[in-house]
Amino acid sequence: MKFDNKVMMTALLLIVGSFLEAFAYAAFCAPNQIVPGGVYGLTIAINHVTKGLWGFQDGLPIGTTALFFNVPLFLLAWKKLGLKSGGKTIATFLMIAFFSDLISRYLGDSELIKSVQKDQLLGAFYGGAILGIGVFMVFKAGGTSAGTDVLARVITKGTNMKLSNMIIVIDSTVVLVGLLAFKDWMVPLYSWLTIIVYGQVVGLLSPENPKRAVFIVAKDPRSLKDTINTKLGMRATYLHGEGMYAGVNREVIFMIVERKDVAKLKKAVLAIDPTAFISTTNAAQDQNIEA
Structure with missing residues (x-):
């Protein structure tokens, strides 16, 4: 029974954490042209530039597109972080992709999404906070979403560098892609704000010293x-x-x-x-x- 409870708690953390990450991307970041670094920052930018192309009126779906980037990152996680997180990693990035496209499809025109679109600052804070909580829950379950957190964990592995700081550094470089895609100087501003909030939430919930x-x-x-x-x-x-x-x-x-x-x-x-x-x-x- 003790083992079963542990497995159930791990599964719950992965599911809820994946949903929160997807919700942050689809409900707060993408509608507000926020590029929060990592794989989904790239896919949000790709979604924007592909609108109306190849029959995709709303652009390539961010969740499905992310899967094409997550495969090599998964292989990196498998090699550097060990086989033990392999199954959890696959489950996590599949769930995030599924939830992201599901939320975009069925909540895209809802009043909830439209209300957030009226205020980018609100979207940046909510998106960053919810994303940070989701990532922390996935970490707590011993998993990874095979995104920026993989690179951050690989770089900090064997060192005493703080994970949250590394996440901020890596994600900030991806924001430049958003600037090129949206051609709007407001994009980097709110994207970096989202990344900072996200990193601080992870740092607040995680121990100071890993x-x-x-x-x-x-x-x-x-x-x-x-x-x-x-x-x-x-x-x-x-x-x-x-x-x-x-x-x-x-x-x-x-x-x-x-x-x-x-x-x-x-x-x-x-x-x-x-x-x-x-x-x-x-x-x-x-x-x-x-x-």
């Missing part, structure tokens, strides 16, 4: 090597120490892991050694400063 330093004291630290290296795909270091009171030599396992993986690591270690002592703390990387 890394944790972990110390493990076990009866037989060597017995944990295969579980940590092979099963979990993590790296660790043996620290050789001596007990201050009894003077007994002891090895301590030291690791730097992503915060989201700490619970998984603890569960695996305690399954082998229920008496193991596990301590975690924030991991900060000091920069070298020359006098």
Whole structure:
């Protein structure tokens, strides 16, 4: 029952998170000519320039078009972030594409969409906030939408850079495409505002530091090597120490892991050694400063 509850919660986070992302794109960004970076920023621009072309009166649908970009990004996520997020990634970007086109088709002429179109500033704030919440929920479930967040996670993987800041940097470069597509200087202004709101919401909901330093004291630290290296795909270091009171030599396992993986690591270690002592703390990387 415990396992089933966990699976259901993960599925709920992915579904709701995907819907919120799609809702932000289709209901707030696209109608207001906002290009919020990433794959959907590109597809919103493509949707605009293809209106009336090739029989697409309303332009190429943003959700379906996004799928063509998400495939290579999915392969990048698969290679760099591991196979464990593969199924969740596929499910997420398929749901976002489906929800985006569904919302655009059935809510495109609704009063809700029309009311937002009257105020780009309102659309930027609502779109950014809802997008940030959706992305956070997908992250919380251990997934990715195979968009800008993939690039941000790949770049920050193995570093102590803040994910939300990297998202802002990458997405900002995509805004220039929107400027060329819409030929309107208001587009970058509201697009960057959306990206900033989106990044700040992710940063607010996410921990300040994405890394944790972990110390493990076990009866037989060597017995944990295969579980940590092979099963979990993590790296660790043996620290050789001596007990201050009894003077007994002891090895301590030291690791730097992503915060989201700490619970998984603890569960695996305690399954082998229920008496193991596990301590975690924030991991900060000091920069070298020359006098």
